[in-house]
Amino acid sequence: MPMNTFTELQRFRQWWLWGIVGICTIIGISGILVDSSAWPVLLVVLVLPIFMWVYRLDTRFDRESIHYRAFPLFGWRTIYWTDITKATVTTYAFVGYGIRWNFGEWVYNVNGNQGLRIETSSGKRILIGTQRPDEVRVFLASNNALFTS
Secondary structure, X not given: OXXXXXXEEEEOOOHHHHHHXXXXXXXXXHHHHHOOOOHHHHHHHHHHHHHHHHOEEEEEEOOOEEEEEEEOOEEEEEEEHHHEEEEEEEEOOOOOOEEEEEOOEEEEEOOOOEEEEEXXXXXXXXXXXXXXXXXXXXHHXXXXXXXXX
């Protein structure tokens, strides 16, 4: 029986990342206590952790398309299966989180080194990170008629 949908919500919740953010916040606040004219630093020190806490990467695959968004930066974007020439789960060697342009493709990643690499008929390449690569593989295998490879 085909898997009809796949959804995943990912957030920045790595303990080590929050340790770095915490140390930077403490350093920033202590710098403001020493020099009260450094109030713009306070703004960054407070806004960055709040942004990282609310940021999330949402993905939803259904029988018509792949949907993804990086909240609160942008809303849902859609890639239709009819526009996809290749979709594979891959393990990648580079490290980095967030949204970036990397070696000819847009990368959306929150944690780890696995994701769905998508190539469209127009030549666009996108890599969407996942923490559940086995479930993505099951979805692709049960719906392999959705796109041509």
